[in-house]
Amino acid sequence: MLLKKVDSCGARFHMEFDFSSVSELDWFGGNAAISHWFDAYTLLVPENEAFYIRTLKHLVRSASPDEKRLLRTFFGQEARHGEAHRLYAHRMNEMGLATAPFVELANGIFYGALEPIQPIGLRMATVAAIEHVNAFMAHIILSKDMFRNAHRDVRRLFYWHFAEEIEHKCVAHDFLVRDRPSYYLRAFGGLIGFSAFFLASITGMCFLLAQRKRLFTRKTLSELKAFWIDEGVLKESIRHLASYFAPNFDPRDLSDSALVDQVRGMLLEEC
Numbered sequence: 001m002l003l004k005k006v007d008s009c010g011a012r013f014h015m016e017f018d019f020s021s022v023s024e025l026d027w028f029g030g031n032a033a034i035s036h037w038f039d040a041y042t043l044l045v046p047e048n049e050a051f052y053i054r055t056l057k058h059l060v061r062s063a064s065p066d067e068k069r070l071l072r073t074f075f076g077q078e079a080r081h082g083e084a085h086r087l088y089a090h091r092m093n094e095m096g097l098a099t100a101p102f103v104e105l106a107n108g109i110f111y112g113a114l115e116p117i118q119p120i121g122l123r124m125a126t127v128a129a130i131e132h133v134n135a136f137m138a139h140i141i142l143s144k145d146m147f148r149n150a151h152r153d154v155r156r157l158f159y160w161h162f163a164e165e166i167e168h169k170c171v172a173h174d175f176l177v178r179d180r181p182s183y184y185l186r187a188f189g190g191l192i193g194f195s196a197f198f199l200a201s202i203t204g205m206c207f208l209l210a211q212r213k214r215l216f217t218r219k220t221l222s223e224l225k226a227f228w229i230d231e232g233v234l235k236e237s238i239r240h241l242a243s244y245f246a247p248n249f250d251p252r253d254l255s256d257s258a259l260v261d262q263v264r265g266m267l268l269e270e271c
């Protein structure tokens, strides 16, 4: 794996990934349920990031030079997230997991059926909402170093991705509130985006666990409890989800730029 520090339009890190050394399906410290929770995230990322880019692309035409630069950085980061997670999804297939039925179902519903009937304002609000989920999940996971026992190469994929999610967490929100300054639109987008994210992630996790006949086991329950309850992720997630519905919500209220620098320092050191 190669990590280079670059300076291109604010996208400071370029990473190349090789997942050939990942040979355990339970790469999250032996926790199958949480490994597959993040595997489901991986499977959703490529089309999800492409959806963000399609949705915000129209803004480029009327953007100022600074805004253009911001949007290009955002598009570049999201496109690279898609490529990197697609590579890891391929490794999941090599390790014997079937992924196509879930990916085709999710993409068919979200981008085949729902996207074409959503007006552009609602699509922008949906993107802003899912970006909030990405940013607060990134904050929780990076601040607690929750992948500390995960396989090194998968940890680096997620930490690299999450650092960039924090870095660009204001982009979709800022364009939404400037161009469509309606609280109700933002809140409705929140309901759609949050429901879609958690419904799709839970479905994907269950689909992968079912392949291993570990869907309804006591071990799976205790694995879910360890992450969501014992580590406090559920409680913090609910707090962050609720904060989105405050009329004066601003992603900047959660200050975590120092966290991004710290994680990037760690990634560089491990290189």
Ligand SMILES: [Fe+2]
Residues within 6 Å of the ligand: 049, 077, 078, 081, 161, 165
């Ligand atoms: Fe992303």
Ligand SMILES: [Fe+2]
Residues within 6 Å of the ligand: 078, 131, 134, 164, 165, 168
């Ligand atoms: Fe993002």
